[in-house]
Amino acid sequence: xxxxxxxxxLNANRSLVQYGLVILTWGNVSGIDREKNLVVIKPSGIEYxxxxxxxxxxxxxxxRVVEGNRRPSSDTPTHLALYRAFDNIxxxxxxxxxxxxxxxxxxxAIHCYGTTHxxxxxxxxxxxxxxxxxxxxxxxxxxxxxxxxxxxxDLNPLAMPAVLVAGHAPFTWGKNATEAVKNxxxxxxxxxxxxxxxxxxxNMTELPKYILQKHYLRKHxxxxxxxxxxx
Numbered sequence: 209x210x211x212x213x214x215x216x217x218l219n220a221n222r223s224l225v226q227y228g229l230v231i232l233t234w235g236n237v238s239g240i241d242r243e244k245n246l247v248v249i250k251p252s253g254i255e256y257x258x259x260x261x262x263x264x265x266x267x268x269x270x271x272r273v274v275e276g277n278r279r280p281s282s283d284t285p286t287h288l289a290l291y292r293a294f295d296n297i298x299x300x301x302x303x304x305x306x307x308x309x310x311x312x313x314x315x316x317a318i319h320c321y322g323t324t325h326x327x328x329x330x331x332x333x334x335x336x337x338x339x340x341x342x343x344x345x346x347x348x349x350x351x352x353x354x355x356x357x358x359x360x361x362d363l364n365p366l367a368m369p370a371v372l373v374a375g376h377a378p379f380t381w382g383k384n385a386t387e388a389v390k391n392x393x394x395x396x397x398x399x400x401x402x403x404x405x406x407x408x409x410x411n412m413t414e415l416p417k418y419i420l421q422k423h424y425l426r427k428h429x430x431x432x433x434x435x436x437x438x439x
């Protein structure tokens with residue numbers, strides 16, 4: 209079942225290590241088949257170098273295991289909440305990459321200070337609020353998804369494919385699992401650049417909006433002109 213999607217999700221999870229975004233088992237990637245409303249996700253606690261296609265777990269959008277002998281990632285309810293809320297995304301990546309997690313732990317959004325950021329994210333990378341004690345004690349992972357959704361009430365998840373969960377770590381998404389991981393990698397580099405820029409100039413201001421928009425829109429949207437037409 210879903211062999212093509214499983215292969216992509218397997219490779220996407222392995223690429224977290226290749227990109228230096230995770231250590232041990234600190235992360236997970238999933239992908240969804242929108243026609244079947246089934247999600248393929250990494251199993252809980254399995255090391256990446258030991259992960260095989262048979263370890264992957266298929267669940268429906270209610271969280272019921274449809275196929276697989278492993279327990280799905282403990283973050284599965286977060287992934288499912290995002291798939292239900294953001295119906296145009298096809299893959300989700302969760303890491304604890306260093307610089308993005310520093311911003312999440314500090315409770316700070318990553319503001320756009322330069323065009324590298326503007327090329328991929330249309331504005332500041334948002335930070336959620338902290339979960340309440342009751343939200344942590346009951347349905348913690350599902351409520352993690354809910355605070356992300358709450359934060360995106362006035363944001364377009366396609367124009368902002370990343371979020372920092374306060375006190376926790378980043379989530380990113382994309383049209384598929386491969387793109388979701390790519391966005392995790394870009395987010396980490398953008399976070400590193402922002403952090404180091406702040407260290408050099410603590411009084412730095414954000415990039416003017418007209419520059420941000422120019423760089424974002426030349427890569428995204430109907431008037432984009434970056435790259436080739438045969439993509």
